[in-house]
Amino acid sequence: MKKFSFVSMILILTLVLAACGSSDGENAGGDGEAKVYKVGVDTTYPPFEFKEGGEYKGIDIDLINAIAESQGFEIELKPMDFGGIIPALQAGQLDVAIAGMSITEDRKKIVDFSEPYFDAGLSLVVGEGNTDIKSVDDLKGKTVAVKKGTTGATYALENKDKLGIEITQFDDSPSMFQEVANGNADALIEDYPVIGYAIKQKDLGLKIVGDRLNGDQYGIAVLKGENQDLLEKINKGLAELKENGKYDEILNTYLGE
Numbered sequence: 001m002k003k004f005s006f007v008s009m010i011l012i013l014t015l016v017l018a019a020c021g022s023s024d025g026e027n028a029g030g031d032g033e034a035k036v037y038k039v040g041v042d043t044t045y046p047p048f049e050f051k052e053g054g055e056y057k058g059i060d061i062d063l064i065n066a067i068a069e070s071q072g073f074e075i076e077l078k079p080m081d082f083g084g085i086i087p088a089l090q091a092g093q094l095d096v097a098i099a100g101m102s103i104t105e106d107r108k109k110i111v112d113f114s115e116p117y118f119d120a121g122l123s124l125v126v127g128e129g130n131t132d133i134k135s136v137d138d139l140k141g142k143t144v145a146v147k148k149g150t151t152g153a154t155y156a157l158e159n160k161d162k163l164g165i166e167i168t169q170f171d172d173s174p175s176m177f178q179e180v181a182n183g184n185a186d187a188l189i190e191d192y193p194v195i196g197y198a199i200k201q202k203d204l205g206l207k208i209v210g211d212r213l214n215g216d217q218y219g220i221a222v223l224k225g226e227n228q229d230l231l232e233k234i235n236k237g238l239a240e241l242k243e244n245g246k247y248d249e250i251l252n253t254y255l256g257e
Contacts, residue, residue: 036074037095037230039064042082047197047254048100048218051079059193060098062250063117064220067237073230086110089223096222096230100193103219113219114234117247121212122152123192127180128205133187135210140164142186145176152189155213173198181205189213196255 041060043049049058056077068075078094085101088094089111102120103113126133133139136159143166146153156167168185170176173194179185181204192212199206220238222231241247 034072034074036076037068038078038093039075040078040080040085040088040094040097040099042085042099043079045082045100045194047193049079059118059250059254060100062253063238063241063247064096064098066241066246066250067234070237070240071233073233086221089221095227096220096234098220100218101221102216107221108224110224111221112224112228112231113221114231115238116217116219117238118193118218118251119212120216120218121192121214122155122189122216123195123208123212124210125180125188125190125195125206125208126186127183128207130186130207130209133209136163136213139187142166143168143184145170145179145185145188147171147173147176147190150191151214151216152191156189177204177206193255200255 041049041056043051043056043058045058047058048060049056051057056079061077064075075096078088080088082099082101085094085097085099086107089097097111100118100120101107103116107113124133124136124139133142141164144156144163145168146156148169148171153167153169156163156165159165160167168179170179173190176188176190177198180188188206192208195206195208198204199208220234222228222234238247241250
């Protein structure tokens with residue numbers, strides 16, 4: 001009787017431990033269960049991330065969903081202010097971030113980036129009928145509109161004397177766009193993807209001219225030294241999307257290029 005009780009106890013303990021192991025495996029993505037990663041996004045940055053009709057849309061949203069599908073993992077979107085994304089990675093509240101995030105040396109000290117997935121940078125924009133301004137070399141003596149606190153404003157202020165321009169600053173993009181469309185300013189400087197999307201969505205009476213003014217690139221981020229397996233999957237998925245045409249399809253949806 002004692003021998004039977006001892007054997008029964010061993011069997012019960014074995015079953016309990018096996019059940020616990022099975023549960024942990026599911027949480028970790030084992031036993032055929034897809035791993036779920038928490039993804040930080042900033043949904044106030046069209047065309048990369050925005051909310052429309054109760055759904056999250058944009059280049060970043062479509063890309064990370066396509067990468068997840070390609071590589072066999074799942075994602076849970078975590079919308080937040082852009083400034084809170086890297087701190088959330090550091091606090092372990094996020095596994096990955098995709099938020100129109102420029103790859104910079106300062107950020108590389110905190111996060112590891114994927115291969116670049118988008119060439120961003122600043123663009124020079126003029127009225128649709130303007131044939132005099134084809135690049136920044138044609139701006140001498142002109143008035144340039146910028147949005148306060150942006151990289152476009154920084155570029156204009158840093159190059160004001162070199163370019164020989166007057167600068168008019170605005171609190172919001174629509175007012176800046178209207179200033180140039182109405183002919184009250186000769187040109188404006190704006191993030192390429194933002195102005196490209198705005199022109200595609202609305203008849204603004206504007207056009208992009210010349211080359212991009214700088215070479216910012218966006219990357220997908222994970223905490224430095226963490227989630228390296230995930231980063232490999234992201235890079236692999238990104239490469240596959242570029243190869244099979246899905247990447248271009250996503251960009252065309254929002255930028256029409």
